[in-house]
Amino acid sequence: MDSRHSDPAARSGPPITTKIIIAGGFGVGKTTLVSTISEIRPLRTEEELSDRGAGIDDLAGVERKTTTTVAMDFGRISFPGGVSMYLFGTPGQERFWFMWDELAFGALGAVVMADTRRLVDCFASVDYFEHRETPFIVAANCFDGARRYEPDDIRIALDLEPHVPIVLCDARRRESVKRVLIASVTHSLEQRQGMLEASSQPG
Numbered sequence: 001m002d003s004r005h006s007d008p009a010a011r012s013g014p015p016i017t018t019k020i021i022i023a024g025g026f027g028v029g030k031t032t033l034v035s036t037i038s039e040i041r042p043l044r045t046e047e048e049l050s051d052r053g054a055g056i057d058d059l060a061g062v063e064r065k066t067t068t069t070v071a072m073d074f075g076r077i078s079f080p081g082g083v084s085m086y087l088f089g090t091p092g093q094e095r096f097w098f099m100w101d102e103l104a105f106g107a108l109g110a111v112v113m114a115d116t117r118r119l120v121d122c123f124a125s126v127d128y129f130e131h132r133e134t135p136f137i138v139a140a141n142c143f144d145g146a147r148r149y150e151p152d153d154i155r156i157a158l159d160l161e162p163h164v165p166i167v168l169c170d171a172r173r174r175e176s177v178k179r180v181l182i183a184s185v186t187h188s189l190e191q192r193q194g195m196l197e198a199s200s201q202p203g
Contacts, residue, residue, distance in 0.1 A: 025121025
């Protein structure tokens with residue numbers, strides 16, 4: 001994924017944009033992933049955790065986290081020829097899930113980030129994209145000190161279909177995030193092409 005600033009004067013035709021949703025549970029690394037890869041300063045809507053979330057927000061496994069995304073994270077990657085990829089990170093806490101429909105509208109695909117210490121936290125994201133028939137992959141963020149699991153073990157734990165890719169990643173490392181996004185775009189295009197071919201078959 002050779003992302004770099006492209007010269008607007010060299011573009012032929014209108015710009016092409018695509019949109020990828022970065023979803024997952026609270027504290028799983030969505031903001032970090034967007035910040036690591038974005039060519040622009042990411043738009044963040046983080047607020048300090050307060051007593052208002054006491055008894056609602058589950059901090060198990062992320063006790064040192066002091067902020068939370070309340071609307072979205074936004075980043076951008078540009079490619080030669082006027083192609084841009086927009087990244088939208090969803091809020092991870094259940095009380096902000098009402099925003100997901102707006103963020104997901106028109107998306108090519110999605111990345112569901114998972115923390116293997118708290119896999120249950122990404123079930124809601126998996127269910128959401130399965131229900132919407134939005135192509136998605138799972139990116140298991142390998143936190144320091146956390147036990148590593150093979151993709152097949154994660155697939156079984158999340159009860160995922162065989163065609164859903166699972167990528168092990170480090171959201172702090174640019175090359176690792178690139179691999180996640182390449183996997184997401186490739187899978188999304190393949191799935192949408194399959195849907196298009198299926199819909200064109202005579203009944």
